[in-house]
Amino acid sequence: GENVEQHPSTLSVQEGDSAVIKCTYSDSASNYFPWYKQELGKGPQLIIDIRSNVGEKKDQRIAVTLNKTAKHFSLHITETQPEDSAVYFCAASKAGSSGSARQLTFGSGTQLTVLP
Amino acid sequence: GAVVSQHPSWVICKSGTSVKIECRSLDFQATTMFWYRQFPKQSLMLMATSNEGSKATYEQGVEKDKFLINHASLTLSTLTVTSAHPEDSSFYICSARTGDNSPLHFGNGTRLTVT
Numbered sequence: 001g002e003n004v005e006q007h008p009s010t011l012s013v014q015e016g017d018s019a020v021i022k023c024t025y026s027d028s029a030s031n032y033f034p035w036y037k038q039e040l041g042k043g044p045q046l047i048i049d050i051r052s053n054v055g056e057k058k059d060q061r062i063a064v065t066l067n068k069t070a071k072h073f074s075l076h077i078t079e080t081q082p083e084d085s086a087v088y089f090c091a092a093s094k095a096g097s098s099g100s101a102r103q104l105t106f107g108s109g110t111q112l113t114v115l116p
Numbered sequence: 117g118a119v120v121s122q123h124p125s126w127v128i129c130k131s132g133t134s135v136k137i138e139c140r141s142l143d144f145q146a147t148t149m150f151w152y153r154q155f156p157k158q159s160l161m162l163m164a165t166s167n168e169g170s171k172a173t174y175e176q177g178v179e180k181d182k183f184l185i186n187h188a189s190l191t192l193s194t195l196t197v198t199s200a201h202p203e204d205s206s207f208y209i210c211s212a213r214t215g216d217n218s219p220l221h222f223g224n225g226t227r228l229t230v231t
């Protein structure tokens with residue numbers, strides 16, 4: 001099955017600096033890579049996703065890059081703000097066979113702390 | 117759009133009792149919902165896939181007789197933790213998607229504490 005590794009487990013940055021979180025995956029058939037933000041006591045919230053036919057995607061201060069050859073993808077947050085502090089999870093999945101819904105395999109999470 | 121509502125947000129129960137958690141897709145129909153479990157400072161672990169009108173598919177190591185899943189309608193899936201024990205204390209989160217190739221949206225989770 002798919003295995004997703006995420007680094008670092010914790011990351012502290014000064015407000016205004018950039019933050020980068022990296023993930024690698026094992027199954028070359030995976031073709032969908034979402035990123036989730038989870039605040040304390042809440043469920044994960046989708047912040048950005050990328051499909052395997054795209055190398056980079058950006059949404060305001062958030063961007064994701066994908067290297068299919070190396071099987072890794074990264075989340076980039078620029079101009080970080082204290083409200084960006086949360087746990088971030090990467091995930092990977094592929095379309096299921098026989099029309100079954102795809103399942104996500106999550107990374108271990110990164111606790112991001114933005115220091116004011 | 118694509119709002120997933122989970123209820124209750126937290127529950128405390130005594131050991132040996134059963135607890136039911138509801139997961140609703142508020143503005144879309146979901147033929148498939150997923151139930152996850154999350155321990156403190158850990159990642160989400162898929163427990164089971166809930167299929168409307170049919171039996172749930174459980175992940176390896178998850179006891180189907182302990183974690184009963186009922187997906188009776190296109191907008192509601194329930195997870196019942198039967199004969200709960202302190203080791204079942206955890207954060208349970210459901211998720212759903214609007215279509216097979218659509219993003220997965222999560223509820224806000226249920227914090228279960230078994231005393």
